[in-house]
Amino acid sequence: MWKWLHPYAKGEATYRLLGAWLPWLAGSALVTLTVGLVWGMLFAPSDYQQGDSYRIIFIHVPSAMFSMGAYTAMAITALIALVWQIRTAEWAIAAIAPVGAVLTFIALFTGAVWGKPMWGTWWEWDARLTSQLILLFLYIGVLALYYAFTDARTGAKAASVLALVGVVNVPIIHFSVYWWNSLHQGATITKFEKPSMAPEMLIPLLISILGFALLTGALVCQRLRNEILKQEIHRPWVHAQLGVAEQER
Amino acid sequence: MSVVIQADQLTSVRAGRTLFAQLSLQLNAGHILHIEGPNGAGKSTLLRIIAGLLRPQEGQVRLFGQPQRDDPELWQRQTLFIGHKPAVKAELTALENLHFQAQLDGAGAIDPWQLLETVGLLGLEDIPAQQLSAGQQRRIALARLWYSPATLWILDEPFTALDTRGIDMLHQRFAEHLERGGALLLTSHQPLTWSGERLQKLRIEPQDEEFVDELS
Amino acid sequence: MSLVETNSRCSNQASTFALLRVIMRRDLAVTLRRRSDVINPLLFVVIVVTLFPLAVGPGPDILARIATGVIWVAALLSALLGSERLFRDDYLDGSLEQMTLLPVPLAVLALGKILVHWLLSGLPLVILAPLCALLLKLPFEAWGVLMLTLLLGTPMLSAMTAIGAALTVSLGRGGALLSLLLLPLFIPLLIFAAAAVESTLVGTSALGQVLLLAGLMVLTLTLAPLAVAAAIRVSVN
Numbered sequence: 001m002w003k004w005l006h007p008y009a010k011g012e013a014t015y016r017l018l019g020a021w022l023p024w025l026a027g028s029a030l031v032t033l034t035v036g037l038v039w040g041m042l043f044a045p046s047d048y049q050q051g052d053s054y055r056i057i058f059i060h061v062p063s064a065m066f067s068m069g070a071y072t073a074m075a076i077t078a079l080i081a082l083v084w085q086i087r088t089a090e091w092a093i094a095a096i097a098p099v100g101a102v103l104t105f106i107a108l109f110t111g112a113v114w115g116k117p118m119w120g121t122w123w124e125w126d127a128r129l130t131s132q133l134i135l136l137f138l139y140i141g142v143l144a145l146y147y148a149f150t151d152a153r154t155g156a157k158a159a160s161v162l163a164l165v166g167v168v169n170v171p172i173i174h175f176s177v178y179w180w181n182s183l184h185q186g187a188t189i190t191k192f193e194k195p196s197m198a199p200e201m202l203i204p205l206l207i208s209i210l211g212f213a214l215l216t217g218a219l220v221c222q223r224l225r226n227e228i229l230k231q232e233i234h235r236p237w238v239h240a241q242l243g244v245a246e247q248e249r
Numbered sequence: 250m251s252v253v254i255q256a257d258q259l260t261s262v263r264a265g266r267t268l269f270a271q272l273s274l275q276l277n278a279g280h281i282l283h284i285e286g287p288n289g290a291g292k293s294t295l296l297r298i299i300a301g302l303l304r305p306q307e308g309q310v311r312l313f314g315q316p317q318r319d320d321p322e323l324w325q326r327q328t329l330f331i332g333h334k335p336a337v338k339a340e341l342t343a344l345e346n347l348h349f350q351a352q353l354d355g356a357g358a359i360d361p362w363q364l365l366e367t368v369g370l371l372g373l374e375d376i377p378a379q380q381l382s383a384g385q386q387r388r389i390a391l392a393r394l395w396y397s398p399a400t401l402w403i404l405d406e407p408f409t410a411l412d413t414r415g416i417d418m419l420h421q422r423f424a425e426h427l428e429r430g431g432a433l434l435l436t437s438h439q440p441l442t443w444s445g446e447r448l449q450k451l452r453i454e455p456q457d458e459e460f461v462d463e464l465s
Numbered sequence: 466m467s468l469v470e471t472n473s474r475c476s477n478q479a480s481t482f483a484l485l486r487v488i489m490r491r492d493l494a495v496t497l498r499r500r501s502d503v504i505n506p507l508l509f510v511v512i513v514v515t516l517f518p519l520a521v522g523p524g525p526d527i528l529a530r531i532a533t534g535v536i537w538v539a540a541l542l543s544a545l546l547g548s549e550r551l552f553r554d555d556y557l558d559g560s561l562e563q564m565t566l567l568p569v570p571l572a573v574l575a576l577g578k579i580l581v582h583w584l585l586s587g588l589p590l591v592i593l594a595p596l597c598a599l600l601l602k603l604p605f606e607a608w609g610v611l612m613l614t615l616l617l618g619t620p621m622l623s624a625m626t627a628i629g630a631a632l633t634v635s636l637g638r639g640g641a642l643l644s645l646l647l648l649p650l651f652i653p654l655l656i657f658a659a660a661a662v663e664s665t666l667v668g669t670s671a672l673g674q675v676l677l678l679a680g681l682m683v684l685t686l687t688l689a690p691l692a693v694a695a696a697i698r699v700s701v702n
Contacts, residue, residue, distance in 0.1 A: 082695065085304075134649050134652060137645070137648075137649040138649050140645065141645050141646040141649065144642055144645055144646075145632060145633070145642065145646060148633070148636055148639075148642055149635070149636065151263075154635065154699060154700075154702060157699040158632045158633075158696065158699050158700070161628075161632060161692055161695050161696050161699060162628075162632060162646060164692070165628055165650070165692050166650070168688060169650050169653070172653045172681065173649070173650075173652055173653055175653075176652065176653035176656040176657060177652070177656070179656070179660075180656045180660065183660060300566065301566065302562055302565065302566070302701060302702070303702055322568050325566055325567065325568035326568055328566075330563075330566055332559055332562065333559070334557070334558055334559025334562070335558065335559060336558055336559040336560045336562075336563045337558060338491065338495050338554075338558065338560065339554070339558065340494075340495045340498035340499060341491070341494060341495060341498070345494065349487060349490070349491040349494075352483075352484075352487040353484060353487050353488070353491075353563075353567060355480065355484075355568075357483075377498075
């Protein structure tokens with residue numbers, strides 16, 4: 001009997017485990033983001049060249065970092081889902097992809113906003129922005145495929161294959177776009193070629209990066225919990241869970 | 250009597266619905282197992298699991314005592330699966346279909362003309378399959394039975410669209426197969442005109458949601 | 466007489482290649498019966514190429530500058546055009562599930578399907594390239610490199626297309642979704658191919674880009690069949 005129950009118990013166990021992590025992740029994300037962003041926005045010194053407009057890096061850099069990071073994480077869960085047929089890993093794809101897509105969008109948006117004072121235009125075919133744009137397309141592709149199937153398992157597996165194909169392609173795309181950019185534009189300002197950053201700027205940036213990592217973790221955690229509930233809605237433990245929640249209210 | 254296929258405690262959940270749970274079956278050489286049940290009970294799913302196209306959520310299937318993961322090649326060579334879809338290419342003629350299919354099955358030495366005559370399609374050889382009737386297309390698909398060396402035949406509704414002569418022909422072929430020590434697993438909504446102890450029956454009933462709830 | 470003994474396993478590489486050949490010959494026979502499926506994507510390329518001079522004016526300066534880009538983008542779009550059919554019929558008539566039951570690695574058969582697709586879509590495009598180059602007034606010295614990039618690039622198009630087609634085959638209509646999945650993956654190909662022709666036009670060697678394309682092609686043809694096989698297994702369930 002236990003053997004029969006085993007695969008279904010996994011969802012419940014994961015749900016509870018994530019539930020235990022969530023408050024810590026969310027709490028520490030709140031603290032580090034508040035510290036990092038307030039410090040960065042209000043107290044860090046202005047840049048001698050860019051004035052105050054550089055402050056957008058406190059959002060732009062972390063979101064760009066974790067847009068890539070989330071894709072890698074998604075591809076790893078996709079591999080786990082395909083090789084070991086673990087359903088929780090399949091759901092994790094649906095949990096990570098939208099978070100990653102939003103991070104990519106934030107990176108694009110802040111990049112464009114930053115571009116206005118720097119380049120005098122909202123959109124420049126800069127290598128970094130272009131490859132972020134393509135990454136956004138890749139995320140949308142995975143999400144579209146995931147939700148295209150009526151059978152959720154088939155969708156999850158198809159999206160897993162696509163995520164793996166994508167992760168092999170991401171470095172190639174990245175390289176090709178940078179190479180293309182160097183070919184066509186010599187004179188664009190490269191954003192991060194400053195040899196060193198003043199510690200008064202670097203420390204809040206690092207704190208923001210940590211904050212974004214924790215926030216990403218917390219969001220994925222909560223989304224995965226929702227996904228587990230949604231997928232196991234017919235299981236008795238979900239009924240019990242929701243029943244308890246109603247009584248508490 | 251040697252055991253050809255044995256399934257233990259199979260459970261299949263499709264799209265959140267339990268089709269069957271803890272289903273076991275055994276089929277010996279020289280026997281037919283007729284899977285019965287209403288539409289949607291999971292008959293096709295069971296056949297697809299045994300053919301190795303699907304994995305069950307729980308349980309395992311053994312062919313000659315070997316679990317599938319240990320020796321997928323044994324399965325590929327010792328089982329023949331013909332499903333709802335006939336795997337007949339609409340653009341190719343009956344003769345070409347038979348020819349390619351025989352080669353894919355490793356029976357390239359078979360004379361496709363002979364085969365065409367056996368399944369009663371002589372005279373229709375150069376008509377593209379899409380212009381043939383459903384029953385004629387099914388005959389092309391079923392022609393594999395006349396050369397297949399596989400021990401276990403897994404047939405999903407083999408009689409669909411066949412006329413009475415076709416059904417008789419198929420019954421005769423089944424008898425030859427069993428005589429040679431083969432085994433046959435099939436679903437059919439038509440009653441089998443089969444007599445004797447060689448025929449076993451297994452009925453699948455749709456599972457209720459209650460089954461899941463019982464566990465809590 | 467025991468059936469088990471008479472059918473002792475005789476699996477070896479010879480039988481793998483024999484089956485690969487049968488699958489390819491059947492695919493060729495089937496596709497050649499549907500000539501319009503082969504010809505229409507090629508006509509599409511020629512028509513797209515014809516539209517550009519009408520849109521941007523027939524001056525040789527501008528046409529020669531955009532020629533490579535136009536031809537390559539037209540090639541990408543035409544690859545998408547026929548891609549839905551790649552596995553659709555096999556899926557609907559049950560041949561695809563029978564393929565997964567054959568005693569050879571599915572990836573090998575997937576490679577066979579990719580090669581047949583390339584023979585009937587990519588190769589004709591390579592042959593058609595000089596006509597497109599002529600229409601777009603691409604200087605003659607770049608024709609060879611253009612054809613070379615197409616020769617190296619179209620197998621990649623077929624392989625990538627096969628991945629997308631295998632993933633979406635069980636969805637009734639996968640057309641728009643397929644372009645969403647595939648076009649971003651075509652970007653490196655587009656960049657390197659266009660750059661190769663570009664560098665020939667400015668008089669430098671295109672060897673670097675061509676070698677990059679060749680490397681990418683080898684990588685793609687090695688990995689794509691595995692992805693196609695995985696996708697087929699997902700789809701036949």
